[in-house]
Amino acid sequence: KAGVTQTPRYLIKTRGQQVTLSCSPISGHRSVSWYQQTPGQGLQFLFEYFSETQRNKGNFPGRFSGRQFSNSRSEMNVSTLELGDSALYLCASNRIGIGSISGANVLTFGAGSRLTVL
């Protein structure tokens, strides 16, 4: 079956611009979560969407937002970009939602979107 698809894979923006990233989950997965990966901060949780509703949110400013569509595809948006937003943005899908303690709660990740802010 097809994996998690993220687009675009690479992009370059300048400070003050905004960016939208897309994530298509595995068919049948209703949960999509987003992570920011940087060398200094590691992997940080942004938010999770489940059946079009935001269920969990990490500690990021309001410039970071997201949404999920009825087909479970998700987008995240970063407005007023700052240099510090340069990172690899990963999305992950799963069937039951990241809040479950079940061992079935395995995340399948996309390859990521690498954002460079100049």
Place this chain on the structure above:
Amino acid sequence: GDSVTQMEGPVTLSEEAFLTINCTYTATGYPSLFWYVQYPGEGLQLLLKATKADDKGSNKGFEATYRKETTSFHLEKGSVQVSDSAVYFCALSGGRFGAGTRLTVKP
């Protein structure tokens, strides 16, 4: 809140050396525990998991045992290969990840 603490890297080993990457966690309840691996230029992928105390997860020669008494889930491999060079992440159910440990294996 829940958290994961991983051994800081980077870790550099020679081929066939023994590997241990330490992971401890803080959590309410009884989470499932995971190790994910990220190869260069890729996203993370599941390496192994354990769902309850004393469970041992294993895959590709890697093993980790869920130790409730020490709240640990250390990753081990008896003989590493160059192809094991990657970043390894310990994680709890609930989407909480450690900072990652970069492993480089030299021939």
